[in-house]
Amino acid sequence: MRGAALAVWLVGVPFPAPHSLAAQAPERPAVLLVTAHPDDDAAFAGAVYQITHQLGGAVDVALVTDGSGGFRFATLAESIYGLKLTDESVARQYLPAIRKRELMAGGAIVGIRNYFFLDQLDHQFTTSADTVLRAVWDSAFVRRRLAEIMERGRYDVVLGLLPFATTHGHHQAATLLALAAARSLPADRGPVVLAGFPCELDSGPLRFDGLPGFPGAAVRGGEALVRFDRRQKLGLDGRLDFRIIGNWVIAEHKSQGTMQLLMNRGEVECYWYFDANGPEGRERVVRLFEALKVR
Numbered sequence: 001m002r003g004a005a006l007a008v009w010l011v012g013v014p015f016p017a018p019h020s021l022a023a024q025a026p027e028r029p030a031v032l033l034v035t036a037h038p039d040d041d042a043a044f045a046g047a048v049y050q051i052t053h054q055l056g057g058a059v060d061v062a063l064v065t066d067g068s069g070g071f072r073f074a075t076l077a078e079s080i081y082g083l084k085l086t087d088e089s090v091a092r093q094y095l096p097a098i099r100k101r102e103l104m105a106g107g108a109i110v111g112i113r114n115y116f117f118l119d120q121l122d123h124q125f126t127t128s129a130d131t132v133l134r135a136v137w138d139s140a141f142v143r144r145r146l147a148e149i150m151e152r153g154r155y156d157v158v159l160g161l162l163p164f165a166t167t168h169g170h171h172q173a174a175t176l177l178a179l180a181a182a183r184s185l186p187a188d189r190g191p192v193v194l195a196g197f198p199c200e201l202d203s204g205p206l207r208f209d210g211l212p213g214f215p216g217a218a219v220r221g222g223e224a225l226v227r228f229d230r231r232q233k234l235g236l237d238g239r240l241d242f243r244i245i246g247n248w249v250i251a252e253h254k255s256q257g258t259m260q261l262l263m264n265r266g267e268v269e270c271y272w273y274f275d276a277n278g279p280e281g282r283e284r285v286v287r288l289f290e291a292l293k294v295r
Contacts, residue, residue: 029057029288032155032191033112034146034178036170037122038067038099039253044159044196045110046242046269047228050292052111060114061107062149064142064174067099068092069122073257080254098255106252109245116149118142127165129172130213139177146181155191157288158182162197162272163211172211179216179276192281193274195219198266199227208272216276224270225282226289231267234294243267 031051033041041048041061051057071091081098084090096119104115120137133139150158160175161167175195182190199206210218230242253259271289273282 027055029055029157030153030155031057031059032150032153032158033059033061034064034158034160034174035061036064036161036168036174037070038063038103039070039106039250039256039259040161040171040174041103041112042106042246042249042253042259043161043198044269045106045246045249046230047159047196047271047289047292048112049110049242049245050228050294052113054295055291058113059111060116060149060153060155061103061112062116062118062146062178063100063103064118064120064137064177065122065170066096066117066119067122068095069124070095070099070256074255076257077255085255095255099253102253102255106249109248109252116145118145122170126169127167127172129163129169129176129211132169132173133176137173139173143177143181143184146178147184150181150191151185151189154189157285158191158193159271160193160195162195162208163214163217164197164208165211176211176214176217179274183216183276192277192285194225194271194285195274196269196271199224199268199270201267206270216274218275219272220275223272225273226271226285228269228271228289228292229267230269232294 029051031048033044033048035041048059052059068091071085071088074085074091078085083094085095100117107115120142123136126132158178160178161171163172163175179193182193197206205223207222208219209222230246232242234240234242250259273285
């Protein structure tokens with residue numbers, strides 16, 4: 001079921017509710033990040049660090065693309081890697097391996113356990129999730145592989161990037177496919193899917209009601225359900241905070257020259273709860289994020 005058929009499935013079929021969730025947060029939560037690009041995980045650095053370090057949970061990453069398209073701002077990395085990475089032909093050959101190593105270096109900081117590489121083409125920037133789903137990726141394979149990973153991993157929560165209509169279509173498509181994969185599982189084995197995005201404290205509440213054309217991505221009320229504040233204090237005399245951890249993760253992505261500018265803006269990680277999850281998991285998600293606060 002490739003291309004158009006899958007896109008119709010994503011748009012038109014109602015999602016069954018996930019398994020009934022207990023009210024308490026899991027003591028050792030299992031979490032899967034579904035990202036389009038090898039640097040997208042930096043958006044979740046604070047929450048992931050607390051899941052692995054404070055709660056003793058397990059966090060894995062499923063990376064959808066090969067990362068070969070990230071060459072436009074690779075100028076500063078050319079002397080580091082000894083390669084003309086701003087040359088597309090060079091980048092297409094070498095960036096996939098480079099960016100996977102960068103991903104795993106950042107993952108070592110926050111405690112990522114396993115990596116799953118789906119190696120779909122990182123073709124170019126687009127804001128059209130529909131184009132990506134129909135014509136660029138083998139969307140049926142991605143959905144099927146994500147479902148296999150989710151079922152075997154028995155994850156409590158899946159995190160993806162918020163699929164704004166104006167953001168990269170790869171980000172939108174990865175989260176849509178994560179939703180579709182989660183809801184394709186038997187009712188007692190489907191994880192809750194959340195979408196994260198860095199929030200600017202001085203710009204007012206950020207709203208997301210859904211992605212036009214994809215009713216499965218609707219969010220009732222438009223507001224984030226939970227947040228992780230990276231300004232929480234750590235260490236002796238409270239001189240450290242989670243922004244440092246975010247910076248460390250970002251710094252590992254040497255091949256991506258705009259990471260320090262784009263991924264370093266939000267002081268708070270905001271997470272939206274999709275209506276497709278059903279109401280059963282909302283309280284458990286709230287309790288989980290309460291448990292992530294520094295003790």
